[in-house]
Amino acid sequence: MSLADRWPLPNHLDLRDELLAAWDRAGYHDLLHLTEVLDRLDQLADAGADVDTTVVLAAWFHDAVYDGGPDDEERSAQWAERVLPPDHATEVARLVRMTAHHRPADDDPAGCALSDADLGILAAPRERYDAYVAGVRADFSHVGDDDFRVGRSAVLSDLAAKPHLFHTSQGRELWEASARANLDRELRELDRR
Secondary structure, eight states: SSSSSSSSSSOOHHHHHHHHHHHOSSSSHHHHHHHHHHHHHHHHHHHTOOOOOHHHHHHTTTSSSSSOOHHHHHHHHHHHHHHSSSHHHHHHHHHHTTTTOOOOOOOOOHHHHHHHHHHHHGSSSSHHHHHHHHHHHHHHSOOHHHHHHHHHHHHHHHHHHHSSSSSSHHHHHHHHHHHHHHHHHHHHHHHHO
């Protein structure tokens, strides 16, 4: 199934095409990232997590606006609020805003599923994980090496300090151990630089 065929609102194909064009860029936050997030939502749903149309729409919007700035999620959420049907707009925007910090409440199954699908890249096999890190670096090419190293270390250390990287039981079972190993390896490499 093509990425375009995974769009959940058949009466809004112009919006789908706008989103595909927005995601068609270099760096990590690209069409492959969107595809992988949708794939991981499918994995979570297959394992029993609650994934509905609103969560899928939030995946489509969560990095739709991305230039490495501090308000990318907010601008993506505002786009969703402007263009989505009212029965989805508010919740999609809330979920997109949550991805700025990936700390959904325990009683937020939609937020937990989206957060886990977005962070699932942390559990990727080494070659894909290394390509992800290179893509993130490309996304922040405007930041000097030392500042990037400090910032990346802070983000990874914050994640590593969480009791669980993943909020759903399915995400923990599927990805927690591999993600912890990748985070530990990258943090050690950043410390050596």
